[in-house]
Amino acid sequence: MFLTGFAALAVVPTLPVAAQELDGVALFPLVAGCFVAASLLGGVLGGDWADRSGARRPIMAGTVLAVATLVVSGLSTTVWQLAAGRFLDGLAAGMITVAVNAAIAQNYPEHLRPRALALLSTCWIVPSLVGPPVAGLVAEWSSWRTVFLGLAVLTALPAIAVVFMLRDRAEEVPYRKRQSAEEVPYEKRQLSEETVTVAATVSHRPGLLLAAAVSVGAALGQYAASGWDTTHLVYAVAALALLGVFAPRLLPxxxxxxxxxxxxxxxxxxxxxxxxxxxxxxxxxxxxxxxxxxxxxxxxxxxxxxxxxxxxxxxxxxxxxxxxxxxxxxxxxxxxxxxxxxxxxxxxxxxxxxxxxxxxxxxxxxxxxxxxxxxxxxxxxxxxxxxxxxxxxxxxxxxxxxxxxxxxxxxxxxxxxxxxxxxxxxxxxxxxxxxxxxxxxxxxxxxxxxxxx
Missing domain, CATH: 1.20.1250.20 (MFS general substrate transporter like domains)
Structure with a gap:
């Protein structure tokens, strides 16, 4: 979460400069909004993956992807490549955030979960203090590309360390080890009526195509905000249609x-x-x-x-x-x-x-x-x-x-x-x-x- 927060906050001051240099100021809402749109898809992907095989693998994949996206953005030759880099970055951030929350639920006892979530919040303090001003100075003294590529270099080694540490963990999902009928007393296995209802409500896994449609709708909405002509109005209508039809199906x-x-x-x-x-x-x-x-x-x-x-x-x-x-x-x-x-x-x-x-x-x-x-x-x-x-x-x-x-x-x-x-x-x-x-x-x-x- 610290690596995710540092990279996310550090690149924000450089995005307007990058869009201007790439002759894409009109498309800046799309560049800025791609991150949020992609995190919708990344969150669904990370949550489904964590339920099936534990939170370890989506955290590993998201960490590696986060480093790769910095390289893609730093080497951008067009504003569309920059937008693609931001989209991949949002995908990685959504995957990591959801998988980390799932890891807390799967591994921490209930009385420690509030402290674990508080620790996640503190991970954003140093990035918020250091990231934006340092990135602004680097962009002013050198180039916005130096910010992206420099962050890729700085986060590569910690990301590799995370991957190797998580790779050594046990394969089995923690909750599966705790749920055998032989180990859990009968009275602890009883579910309230509301819990049974919730289990039925969330028994389905939202399809990734649904999540992709919602992400596309969000991205189209961001692009529609970049102009007020008939074309942008059409994009706005398409965005509303996609979000209205598919977003409710993505939720409980x-x-x-x-x-x-x-x-x-x-x-x-x-x-x-x-x-x-x-x-x-x-x-x-x-x-x-x-x-x-x-x-x-x-x-x-x-x-x-x-x-x-x-x-x-x-x-x-x-x-x-x-x-x-x-x-x-x-x-x-x-x-x-x-x-x-x-x-x-x-x-x-x-x-x-x-x-x-x-x-x-x-x-x-x-x-x-x-x-x-x-x-x-x-x-x-x-x-x-x-x-x-x-x-x-x-x-x-x-x-x-x-x-x-x-x-x-x-x-x-x-x-x-x-x-x-x-x-x-x-x-x-x-x-x-x-x-x-x-x-x-x-x-x-x-x-x-x-x-x-």
Missing amino acids: PGTLRAVRGLPASVLLRGLASGVFFTLEAFVPLMLVTVREVPPVQTGLAFTGAAVCWAGAAWVQSRWLGRIPRHHVVVAGALLLGAAIALAAVGTLPSVPPLTAAPAMVVAAVGMGLLAPSLTLLSLSHTPPDRQGYASSAMQTTQNLGQIVVLGVASALFNAALGAGASELPGYTAAFALLLVPTGLVVLLAARARANPA
């Missing part, structure tokens, strides 16, 4: 209806992630383009958000273990609501320009509490041999939430601009929209609560 049945248990947990993750990443996109954009805040100060807000997310994840793992997880989800959603209010106040011309900057930090604290809690709830609702599927579903809704919520907020923002309003009212409207998914998380959190012991 009942997700869109917030059925109790795993479907509700998965839906809440998508709603909350959409709110957070929309704030993360719009707040810095407003600060730099309208409020004229120096980019360095905006970067500090990003760093503070990463540190506070990890800190909140640590708190939930150490001090909030006895509080019902769905209550922690509500607390995190209320903090998201406070961040939205702070961002909306920051759109008022009469307030200081930096007023909206802390919104990113407050939202990160909310997500640090909320995201690990929803992951734990989803695993508690899932049979041992389907925890890779549950992790994949969480990753899928996270990415879909980003695409859908950010897309709707962007449409509202552009509609306000088209009506002749200035940019600040457009930001106000976009932030106000985020109160809807946040309110749904608060209202539906009880439907995700864990089964009574």
Whole structure:
């Protein structure tokens, strides 16, 4: 996760420079969005693979692919090759993230899982502090290609070490060794009615063709955002059709209806992630383009958000273990609501320009509490041999939430601009929209609560 986070955050500042040099500025939304689109497919692939043969192999494959994609991107001669590299990078990142979550579920006892998830969050602290500024300096002093190829060299040896360590592990999936009837007492083998329902719901494995169709729909949506002519409108319609038809089939049945248990947990993750990443996109954009805040100060807000997310994840793992997880989800959603209010106040011309900057930090604290809690709830609702599927579903809704919520907020923002309003009212409207998914998380959190012991 540290290698994944470092590579992901380090290349972000160089992507605009690379797109400009490759004469592909108009296609930049596609370059940026390919990562998210491919992680949908990677998550499904990694989850299915982890359920069938354990998390070890998808982690190994994703780690090797992550290094290869840096070489593909660094040697790009066209913007389309750069987009292909970002697509492969998203595939690797999705596979690794889901497989790591499945590994925690398969190997760690339940009381240690919150700490393991908190450790994953801390893996992003150093990359967020070091990656973007160092990559920016390297790109300025040398070339954006040096950033990609240098990261490939730096991560190659650790990646090889990971592969060799995992290769020596036992072949058998851990949960299979624990599930024999001779070793498990009869009373421990009894399943609640809800668990039986969940086992039936997730007994199917989503086809990779379904995941590929959803990824293509997400990529088409990103490409459609690069223009406003008839051609781009056609791509937008095609994207909506693909996502509308295939995305629900990729999720646990009942997700869109917030059925109790795993479907509700998965839906809440998508709603909350959409709110957070929309704030993360719009707040810095407003600060730099309208409020004229120096980019360095905006970067500090990003760093503070990463540190506070990890800190909140640590708190939930150490001090909030006895509080019902769905209550922690509500607390995190209320903090998201406070961040939205702070961002909306920051759109008022009469307030200081930096007023909206802390919104990113407050939202990160909310997500640090909320995201690990929803992951734990989803695993508690899932049979041992389907925890890779549950992790994949969480990753899928996270990415879909980003695409859908950010897309709707962007449409509202552009509609306000088209009506002749200035940019600040457009930001106000976009932030106000985020109160809807946040309110749904608060209202539906009880439907995700864990089964009574």
